[in-house]
Amino acid sequence: APALGAFSLDPSVAGHALVYVRWRALGMPLAILSTAAQAVCLGEKDSATPVAAVLIAGGANILGDALLVPRLGIAGAAAATVAAQAAGVGFLLAILRRRQLRLAALPPPTVLGVRLRQPGPLMSVPSAKAALRFFVVAFPVFVALLGKNVYINSICLAVSGAGTIALAAHQIVFNQLGLFCKAGDSLGVAAQAYLPAALVRRRGGAA
DSSP, X not given: OHHHHTTOOOHHHHHHHHHHHHHXXXXXXXXXXXXXXXXXXXXXXXXXXXXXXXXXXXXXXXXXXXXXXHHHTHHHHHHHHHHHHHHHHXXXXXXXXXXXXXXXXXXXXXETTEEOOOOOOSSXXXXXXXXXXXXXXXXXXXXXXXXXXXXXXXXHHHHHTTOHHHXXXXXXXXXXXXXXXXXXXXXXXXXXXXXXXXXXXXXXXXX
């Protein structure tokens, strides 16, 4: 609520926004799980499974909106989105779990006569060393994304002072911008999926 107060919103708009944010906050763990699961799929060069998850979540969201919005209003819209996130995450985790069980059923792989370990659990707590190595890579990305979010919110903060109509117009234009930016994002994600193999080949050639 204090953060929303900084946007100088009309009291009626602020009330609806607070209800929406409270419901959507319940879906934040689901959003993190979805991002991680999609990253695993893309790391395996599987882009079809994330697309299927998005279609499932989208269908669930449309159905949820039709059922909940007439009864609950803005709270129903937010609840439908959270339920749709849960449906998409459930689908992704079920697919990844099935792949894990399939790998576990195979004989342990060997490299140069050395038997490798079987796949570990689907989700586990990393060691301190692994977490530190991951943090070194993830922290600059976190700072970059945080800066982007601060920039976007600063625009919303400025527009909110111009009134409800200006804020609504900004939201429409911003959604259109986000729609067209996804084309560039898809190229970046695809490049990341191929990057590890390219780095391995480069280092192997250099050696």
